[in-house]
Amino acid sequence: MSVSYRQPGVVLTDRTFTVPLDHDDPAAGTIELYAREAVAGDKADQDLPWLLYLQGGPGFGANRFIGRQAWLGRALEEYRVLLLDQRGTGHSTPANRQTLPLRGGPADQADYLARFRADSIVRDCEAIRPRLTGGAPWTVLGQSFGGFCTVTYLSTHPEGLAAALITGGLPALDAHADDVYRAAYPRVERKVAAHYARYPQDVERARRIAEHLLTHEVVLPNGYRLTAEAFQSLGRMLGSGDGSHRLHFLLEHAFVPTPRGPELSDAFQEEAQALLSYAGHPLYALVHEAIYGQDTRPTAWSAERVRAEFPRFDAADAITRDTPLLFTGESVHPWMFECDPTLRPLRETAELLAARTDWRPLYDPARLAANDVPVAAAVYHDDMYVDTGHALATARAIRGLRTWVTDEFEHDGVRAGGPRVLDRLLALVRDEV
Template sequence: MRSFRQTGTVVTDHRFPVPLDHDDPDGPRIEVFAREVVATAHAGRDDLPWLLFLQGGPGFGSPRPSGREGWLDRALADHRVLLLDQRGTGLSTPVSARRLAALGGPAEQARYLTHFRADSIVLDAELIRRELLGGTPWTILGQSYGGFCAHTYLSFAPEGVQQALVTGGTPGLAATPEDVYRRTYPRVAAKNARFYERYPDDVRLVRDIARRLAAHDERLPNGRRLTVEGFQSLGLMLGMGDGADRMHYLLELAFADGGPELSEPFLEQVGTHLSHTAAPIHLLLHEACYGQGANPTRWAAQRLRAEFPEFAPDPDGGDPLLFTGEMIYPWMVADDPSLAPLREVADLLAEHDDWPALYDPARLRGNDVPLVASVYHDDMYVDFDLSMETVASIGNARAWVTNEWEHDGLRVSGGRVLDRLIRMVRGEA
């Protein structure tokens, strides 16, 4: 273990060996990294309750703090916080095309990746909890995909949870990928409408960019060609509180050089937004977040896109060109130079037909662990109606419905979202 101090905190790094496959505890092992953070004033307290933070994604490491800031400041007032790098992310044993290649061919690589979903993440957390806390349960805080993981936790290891806090991450327990994307496309269209209402001059600018991309070979700094579909996928940012503004400021750079070519600053920033080099799991296992049982996902977002022709990558269409959102398409793997070697692996995962269950609806109906969730009414990424159906189906669960915040409310609210959830679970709100 390595400890260091930041402003107002003591930080300790932990590394835990865990089985790749928890059904084969004597088989291959990987490492999971987690960072313990405690307020300086509480550093010597052995009785301080623990809070496990489950990050959104999938495929992204936990936050890297700089002292007491944001929601972490509120959590540290009465908790010792563990920031978990879920398996395959951050400093946990990484997933990359290069490391996967050492495992063998595409079939072996795909088989390996089937062990990187919420069910395995929860079992990792239980091993870690027993090592750090013994038999004491902890509070879990799940943001976005981390909220999905929290529901998996309550389904299969509720004895490890004292109370569960969820922000923007209440899943449809039985929703298929098709169910999810049929609901997602209309929500993304609505976010596009709000964006263009705020920045009406961007309607023409977006069309001009798309026409340029359709007619010319514009390259990102990593050599990847920027296509109209790739450009549309920048809409992922529109679900954040400041997403429309950030999109506008990015677009205004497009022809900043004054010529017909797209400017280098624009292409550089677009390349950063589109790259999945640092988080390949986000592409490879995103649709698998919804996979349960014998139903393969088969690139659901791509298949269902035809049902929503308004999202066609047509630079000369009559309506505003629509950006897509958190949809994953097969060309995203093929077009990314760092991930192109994994295209066959991605296809195998899309055809995988033996996903274990992620939730136990019957057990959740009888749940007695206090569960509180912020459900964002206008959430672009997580369907409101599915979330409310799930909350209604779980024992001892309460929802706080708000449109004051977007999906990133936990991050941007300065601790107010987390404070509300803590007061709710204590019966104070």
């Protein structure tokens, strides 16, 4: 049963779908998918083409827009939009420390979560598309990991696509996770340098916080163990348009005087725990490196191993040598499953996923080279989350793909400049520019 309701200028409809857990093995059972349909209030009765939005992540439900926020207003001018909670996220049979024990022990949980990658997400989309469009192809807008899913869509089910729009999400077609992170750490270092150039006072502030964490045990109000490495991971903020400013404001009120000497303020701790906790998106931590698994090589905590090749990111060494502390970026590490109370019960499951060696290929280079679906991609220059070199190599490998390379936005350009970004991509796939 679907339920419709209104927000300003928009009619929303909650939809649920039952799909196989394993599309190749119906006996494995089913899961529920949730999606929110959005259509302009004055077009609710019209027969409009569909646009499917695939959220970034992995592990995040689709945006919960209010009215016509970000890119949605532009899309509603001509589309009926489906905001899909990808499997395991949002309301789509959530996967977390509370629900995963229903699947069995850690080995069963790892087997279950191995089915939560882009290939399964695309087959979910193909299962529900005929129920909504009557069989007609739809346009897909993929942000970040949603763009990875879109390239898988082009590789496996291009017949389902009228057009593909990708923002900050062109993956390397054949890179191992190690290659991804070897390209990432230098990029992150550049972002940190740019932050310190903008806010030079933050050099000493960040060093002082790291030094405090190296010499004190700090447990945040929600039970999160705040270590120097965990503090460094706040650098993921630098990949968004306003992230540098938000990081600066966080650092400026880090300490307060107490009878025991300076301590991290309650305000700092409250904000830090909200930024660091995976309570709302544990699937991200569990399968983030698995999105790069495509062969018999395990990911084996790639970001952690590769970080050792970049000793400048060692917090203790930075304090000893009196050099600026380097923050880190979008990466998952085994210590997170010790620090975060919502991840601790899933540590063994995460270890099994990191050791897995039976990943299927996610992309088909031959099919992409023969692509005939109109495709356009926004590539953000020096994107902290997705390597520009990898993205442009993939763009060249997909026949007919048109790129818009810009340094106007960071990785969240579709949010920060949504109407303009979407308008540009639509113009590109329609050969209007």
